[in-house]
Each structure stands twice: as structure tokens, then as C-alpha cells.
Amino acid sequence: MTSAALVARTTAWFDLHARALPWREPACTPWGVLVSEVMLQQTPVVRVEPRWRDWLTRWPTPAALAEAPTGEVLRAWGGLGYPRRALRLQECARAVVAEHDGVLPRGEEALRALPGIGAYTAAAVTAFAHGRRSVVLDTNVRRVLGRTLRAEALPSPHLTVAETRAADAVAPADDAEAARWAAASMELGALVCTARSPRCDACPVADLCAWRAAGYPADAHAARRRVQGWAGTDRQLRGATMRLLREAHAPVARTDIEARLTALIGDFDPVRVDAVLAGLVTDGLAVAAGPDHLGLPA
DNA sequence: AACCCGGGGAG
DNA sequence: CTCCCAGGGTT
CATH class of the missing domain: 1.10.340.30 (Hypothetical protein; domain 2)
Structure with a gap:
């Protein structure tokens, strides 16, 4: 399809279906x-x-x-x-x-x-915020452009230079129109052209979509996608620790943190717990309070 | 380029 | 249960 048709239809759809989000209000700084x-x-x-x-x-x-x-x-x-x-x-x-x-x-x-x-x-x-032209390429816009222009089910794991150039070519030259297109294409991806189960029956560009026309080919990058685990990962341990520190009104004893993390990973692993807590301190998310307590930064 | 970083809700 | 989400920083 032509970029002009994609932009015109998507922005017209946006004018009717945009969510009333507080950061979109004119008074928002x-x-x-x-x-x-x-x-x-x-x-x-x-x-x-x-x-x-x-x-x-x-x-x-x-x-x-x-x-x-x-x-x-x-x-x-x-x-x-x-x-x-x-x-x-x-x-x-x-x-x-x-x-x-x-x-x-x-x-x-x-x-x-x-x-x-x-x-x-x-x-x-x-x-x-500033109403000026830019090329806004988040996961929603990447998916919309990948599907409508290139018949790709989902964007590649990493943003490519070619993708950025293609998105630049689609964005209108006018500042206000480019800003409107950016918001509209993101909204279309968030509400209609979703990753899991797209609502093509409600899509303003369904009849122009390359992916639809090609019969919805499968994701070519599926094999390369990383499955981010959660249970037992450092991220889970860090998150649990931060939650303890947020909800406490005073520094928390390391033994209490160890008990919480031990419950998550099944058994006590002092080396690992020390590494996780040291990482939080290094990142500035936590500070030592005395020899055996940890708290949020001042 | 590869890896790390949270958490909750939908399907 | 798996997958996804208005990404960025470090190495």
C-alpha cells in the first residue's frame, strides 16, 4: 500500500478511537x-x-x-x-x-x-510533548509497519537501520501530521494490530495490509526469540528484595531478606544471595545500614 | 551484538 | 502454563 493511504486512514481512525490518556491532555507538561x-x-x-x-x-x-x-x-x-x-x-x-x-x-x-x-x-x-516531527519506533509501530508494508508477523528481535529508514519514509513531513501519525500508529498497534490476536475486523487498513494479503505468514524470527525465564532468576530475587525494602519503614535485616529469597529459590544459597544484594547496592537501589541491615537510599 | 534488568495480566 | 508489554544501559 502507499504510505499516504496508511497514514491517512490510521490517523482518521485515531481521531475516533484514541484513548483519553492523561498524558495526552493539552494541559500535560x-x-x-x-x-x-x-x-x-x-x-x-x-x-x-x-x-x-x-x-x-x-x-x-x-x-x-x-x-x-x-x-x-x-x-x-x-x-x-x-x-x-x-x-x-x-x-x-x-x-x-x-x-x-x-x-x-x-x-x-x-x-x-x-x-x-x-x-x-x-x-x-x-x-x-513538543509537537515536532520525529520517527517514533516502538514495538507497536514496528509491528504495524512490519505487517502492513512487509508482510511480517512480528518485528525482528532488534531494530534495524533499514527499518528506521522505512519508518522515516512513511512519517509525514509536517510536524503536526508526523506527531499525529506517531500517536495513531502506536495506538493502532496497542488496540487493534496486537501481537497475539490482531483484530483485523476492526482495522482501518486491513484491506491494504501486506501481511493479511499474504495469508498471515508465520513469524520468521520465532526460533531466535529468547524466552525470558522468571522463577528463580536474579530478577525475581532482586524484585522480591526491593519489595521488602519498599514496604519496610526501617532497614531490613539481611537474615530476613535471606529467608525471603530462600523461600523463592527453594534452598539457602548464601553466595548467590550476597551477590544479588551486592548488585542492588552497586546499582544504587539499596544501601547498607550497619553491618547486617539493608535499606533504601536516602 | 549480546546480555541484563520486574512484574502483572491476558490468552 | 506461555507470552507480551510506549526500552535503555553496559560490556
Whole structure:
């Protein structure tokens, strides 16, 4: 199909079906948009929305977040996952205060120089907060373009240069239209062109879709996809430890943490537990409180 | 390029 | 149970 038809139909569909998300409201600040994007890195919208509201109410500006106790930031992040994102968001706020007079800079290059902001988030903020053209390529847009243009069931495990170039060619030249296309293509991927069971009967470009026309060929990259385990992994142990530290109102004894982790992995493995806790300290997610207690950072 | 990093809900 | 999710940083 032509890019023009894909863009025109998808944006028209978006005007009718866009979700009323709080970070899409005109009154939302660029900082609010950035906070939403960081929270949405690997966490679904339904889980982010309440946390985002609490967070922005408590710390509405970079300056406010910069001054917050890191332990409180981690508690407010709660169970959103990947708590290093919360740490980086506060680092980002402090960098904005120190280097940009407390105002989130414009332009993808300046944004990418900030902690926790990569290619996707810089493009997203540029489009959604600043209303300027950028090539927003998240997992939703990659899937939509892969299916409609290239008849691919799912995007490759890693973003390719060719993919970025193709997405650039699709994005409208006009700033406002490009920003609208970015939001619309993400929304189509999130609501209709979903990974597991696409709702082609509700899709505005179904009759133009290359994947559909080709008879829904299977995922060519299926064999290369990694199955991320969970039970017994370091990530589970780290997450359980962080939960203990968040919910406690004082530093937690290492023996209590060991008991919790032992329950998860089945038997007591002091070497492994020590390594997990040391990793949390190294990452700045936890600090030693005395010789045998661990707590959240100040 | 490969690997690491959480957690919950849908199917 | 498996799979997925508005990715980024480090090595």
C-alpha cells in the first residue's frame, strides 16, 4: 500500500478511537509526557496510569523530583518494574535542573544526552510533548509497519537501520501530521494490530495490509526469540528484595531478606544471595545500614 | 551484538 | 502454563 493511504486512514481512525490518556491532555507538561514515557518502557498503560497520576501530583516538575529522597522515589515507583528506571528518571530530573535551568530541552540529541532517555523516548517526547516531527519506533509501530508494508508477523528481535529508514519514509513531513501519525500508529498497534490476536475486523487498513494479503505468514524470527525465564532468576530475587525494602519503614535485616529469597529459590544459597544484594547496592537501589541491615537510599 | 534488568495480566 | 508489554544501559 502507499504510505499516504496508511497514514491517512490510521490517523482518521485515531481521531475516533484514541484513548483519553492523561498524558495526552493539552494541559500535560513536557515533563509529564516524559514521565509517562519512562514508566511505559516495558510496562503496560493500565498499570502506569494510576502511578503516573500520583507521581505527577507529588513531583510535578524536574526540580521537585530532583530534590526528593531517592527512597521515596523508589517507593512511589512501587511495583512498576525495572526500578532502575525510577533511579534514572530522578537522575534525569537532576540533570535537567543542573544543565537546562529546570526546563526539559527540545531536540532529540539533547534529550538523548539525559539519563534514561534513548532513541525511542527522545523521539516520543519530541513528537508528543513538543509537537515536532520525529520517527517514533516502538514495538507497536514496528509491528504495524512490519505487517502492513512487509508482510511480517512480528518485528525482528532488534531494530534495524533499514527499518528506521522505512519508518522515516512513511512519517509525514509536517510536524503536526508526523506527531499525529506517531500517536495513531502506536495506538493502532496497542488496540487493534496486537501481537497475539490482531483484530483485523476492526482495522482501518486491513484491506491494504501486506501481511493479511499474504495469508498471515508465520513469524520468521520465532526460533531466535529468547524466552525470558522468571522463577528463580536474579530478577525475581532482586524484585522480591526491593519489595521488602519498599514496604519496610526501617532497614531490613539481611537474615530476613535471606529467608525471603530462600523461600523463592527453594534452598539457602548464601553466595548467590550476597551477590544479588551486592548488585542492588552497586546499582544504587539499596544501601547498607550497619553491618547486617539493608535499606533504601536516602 | 549480546546480555541484563520486574512484574502483572491476558490468552 | 506461555507470552507480551510506549526500552535503555553496559560490556
